[in-house]
Amino acid sequence: xxxxxxxxxxxxxxxxxxxxxxxxxxxxxxxxxxxxxxxxxxxxxxxxxxxxxxxxxxxxxxxxxxxxxxxxxxxxxxxxx
Amino acid sequence: xxxxxxxxxxxxxxxxxxxxxxxxxxxxxxxxxxxxxxxxxxxxxxxxxxxxxxxxxxxxxxxxxxxxxxxxxxxxxxxxxxxxxxxxxxxxxxxxxxxxxxxxxxxxxxxxxxxxxxxxxxxxxxxxxxxxxxxxxxxxxxxxxxxxxxxxxxxxxxxxxxxxxxxxxxxxxxxxxxxxxxxxxxxxxxxxxxxxxxxxxxxxxxxxxxxxxxxxxxxxxxxxxxxxxxxxxxxxxxxxxxxxxxxxxxxxxxxxxxxxxxxxxxxxxxxxxxxxxxxxxxxxxxxxxxxxxxxxxxxxxxxxxxxxxxxxxxxxxxxxxxxxxxxxxxxxxxxxxxxxxxxxxxxxxxxxxxxxxxxxxxxxxxxxxxxxxxxxxxxxxxxxxxxxxxxxxxxxxxxxxxxxxxxxxxxxxxxxxxxxxxxxxxxxxxxxxxxxxxxxxxxxxxxxxxxxxxxxxxxxxxxxxxxxxxxxxxxxxxxxxxxxxxxxxxxxxxxxxxxxxxxxxxxxxxxxxxxxxx
Numbered sequence: 369x370x371x372x373x374x375x376x377x378x379x380x381x382x383x384x385x386x387x388x389x390x391x392x393x394x395x396x397x398x399x400x401x402x403x404x405x406x407x408x409x410x411x412x413x414x415x416x417x418x419x420x421x422x423x424x425x426x427x428x429x430x431x432x433x434x435x436x437x438x439x440x441x442x443x444x445x446x447x448x449x
Numbered sequence: 450x451x452x453x454x455x456x457x458x459x460x461x462x463x464x465x466x467x468x469x470x471x472x473x474x475x476x477x478x479x480x481x482x483x484x485x486x487x488x489x490x491x492x493x494x495x496x497x498x499x500x501x502x503x504x505x506x507x508x509x510x511x512x513x514x515x516x517x518x519x520x521x522x523x524x525x526x527x528x529x530x531x532x533x534x535x536x537x538x539x540x541x542x543x544x545x546x547x548x549x550x551x552x553x554x555x556x557x558x559x560x561x562x563x564x565x566x567x568x569x570x571x572x573x574x575x576x577x578x579x580x581x582x583x584x585x586x587x588x589x590x591x592x593x594x595x596x597x598x599x600x601x602x603x604x605x606x607x608x609x610x611x612x613x614x615x616x617x618x619x620x621x622x623x624x625x626x627x628x629x630x631x632x633x634x635x636x637x638x639x640x641x642x643x644x645x646x647x648x649x650x651x652x653x654x655x656x657x658x659x660x661x662x663x664x665x666x667x668x669x670x671x672x673x674x675x676x677x678x679x680x681x682x683x684x685x686x687x688x689x690x691x692x693x694x695x696x697x698x699x700x701x702x703x704x705x706x707x708x709x710x711x712x713x714x715x716x717x718x719x720x721x722x723x724x725x726x727x728x729x730x731x732x733x734x735x736x737x738x739x740x741x742x743x744x745x746x747x748x749x750x751x752x753x754x755x756x757x758x759x760x761x762x763x764x765x766x767x768x769x770x771x772x773x774x775x776x777x778x779x780x781x782x783x784x785x786x787x788x789x790x791x792x793x794x795x796x797x798x799x800x801x802x803x804x805x806x807x808x809x810x811x812x813x814x815x816x817x818x819x820x821x822x823x824x825x826x827x828x829x830x831x832x833x834x835x836x837x838x839x840x841x842x843x844x845x846x847x848x849x850x851x852x853x854x855x856x857x858x859x860x861x862x863x864x865x866x867x868x869x870x871x872x873x874x875x876x877x878x879x880x881x882x883x884x885x886x887x888x889x890x891x892x893x894x895x896x897x898x899x900x901x902x903x904x905x906x907x908x909x910x911x912x913x914x915x916x917x918x919x920x921x922x923x924x925x926x927x928x929x930x931x932x933x934x935x936x937x938x939x940x941x942x943x944x945x946x947x948x949x950x951x952x953x954x955x956x957x958x959x960x961x962x963x964x965x966x967x
Contacts, residue, residue: 398773401774406666407670408782411606415603419610
């Protein structure tokens with residue numbers, strides 16, 4: 369199994385967490401709070417991502433399963449921020 | 450599908466545990482020792498009087514101000530820490546010299562609150578250094594150790610979750626312990642240690658991540674605040690807004706009586722305890738005084754801070770403990786992790802849980818070797834270098850580290866008091882002995898190494914009270930009679946730890962006699 373997949377989980381963890389926060393950010397949260405909340409959630413996401421990567425049936429599946437949500441989350445975050 | 454998932458989680462759990470187990474064990478041992486930092490400090494500074502807290506603060510503050518005015522009138526910052534609980538048992542003052550001054554111009558001292566005299570103690574690394582090694586490791590640049598520690602903590606979280614996933618019969622296995630059955634027994638021990646302390650382990654790991662989250666996930670801040678240091682600084686300024694902004698004017702002015710400021714703060718805070726005073730630009734026209742409450746009043750690691758003008762004594766502003774939901778979440782995570790708010794019973798539980806965490810890791814590491822060793826004995830594999838290496842690393846870390854810490858305490862009593870860099874040499878002693886334990890483990894068979902190192906640990910710890918009695922007047926009988934609980938406690942715990950290691954050594958010897966799979 370590629371440990372590289374675990375490393376790539378990082379890219380997913382960051383945006384995925386941010387996006388979740390952005391939705392509530394629309395309700396007027398102070399940006400320092402938004403960052404704090406996103407950071408706090410990021411570890412849950414990261415853990416899940418690593419577990420997913422190692423449970424995936426193939427390396428390709430792992431990359432797609434992490435990469436696509438990461439891209440999507442990154443786009444959303446970029447658009448909203 | 451479910452089987453494949455469980456299999457891959459088991460694989461992940463095993464390999465993460467093996468790769469990071471030793472670092473995590475180090476963190477658990479130094480973390481648990483660090484939780485008892487001021488008690489260890491007290492034993493390593495036998496010259497200090499027994500701690501008495503809380504103390505009447507009025508007179509103490511007057512003495513502190515007098516001392517600082519005499520010895521550090523030109524400093525840029527002063528701080529006075531008042532003894533209110535076991536987290537800071539003695540009154541301590543510190544002063545930070547202006548920028549550009551040599552490091553020797555800054556310093557700190559323990560003061561007698563009644564006489565205002567400095568309490569002279571031996572230069573020691575103390576319990577504080579053990580505590581700091583928990584996240585700074587040692588001999589490594591801070592940036593490197595931060596990354597190692599952060600990644601190790603994340604790995605621990607993943608290991609905990611995968612461990613839960615893999616563990617099918619979590620409730621039934623809770624009550625299962627089958628001794629003397631080799632691999633099965635070690636698995637049972639690993640499960641029991643983990644499951645019993647699971648809520649604590651999850652809390653301590655997650656909160657540990659929250660501690661480092663600013664450095665570990667900086668890109669999240671970047672998303673809102675922009676790239677580079679400017680973005681990070683802007684973020685930190687918003688999370689920790691500075692209460693007082695005061696640049697020194699260079700115009701001298703008399704510092705207000707700190708007792709007066711203290712009285713005003715007390716009237717605003719009511720019954721809440723005051724833990725410290727921080728003075729910026731003392732003896733300058735732009736002097737500022739901040740009165741800080743207690744960080745250990747509750748799990749929320751935040752407190753009231755009142756800011757005053759340092760010349761007129763006029764109250765300027767206040768920051769209350771609660772700022773916002775997310776900040777409070779962070780503060781309570783930190784508070785739970787540090788556990789400073791805990792009373793005696795909860796403290797004991799924290800210590801026990803920390804030790805269970807260490808046991809969880811140690812049993813896991815041993816389990817890995819026992820499983821493969823048994824395979825070898827059944828003729829289904831060869832004892833490759835990896836297995837032999839891990840077997841030796843295990844004993845060198847699991848038992849060798851405690852031996853090294855014991856040596857650290859021995860060094861504190863044996864090194865000459867006037868020696869230069871004495872504190873650093875105490876720490877060198879710790880690592881030198883630890884290195885010896887690695888060499889020891891490399892040249893002996895694992896079975897012998899376990900027995901011998903455990904015996905060594907037992908002797909090193911059990912004889913600490915004797916060493917104490919021989920080198921200081923604060924022996925156990927004296928400290929018990931004087932009510933010096935920290936000193937007596939340390940000696941008693943050392944005896945207990947020694948007894949525990951004797952027990953392990955005896956069990957190891959007995960198992961080897963029975964030739965049970967080890």
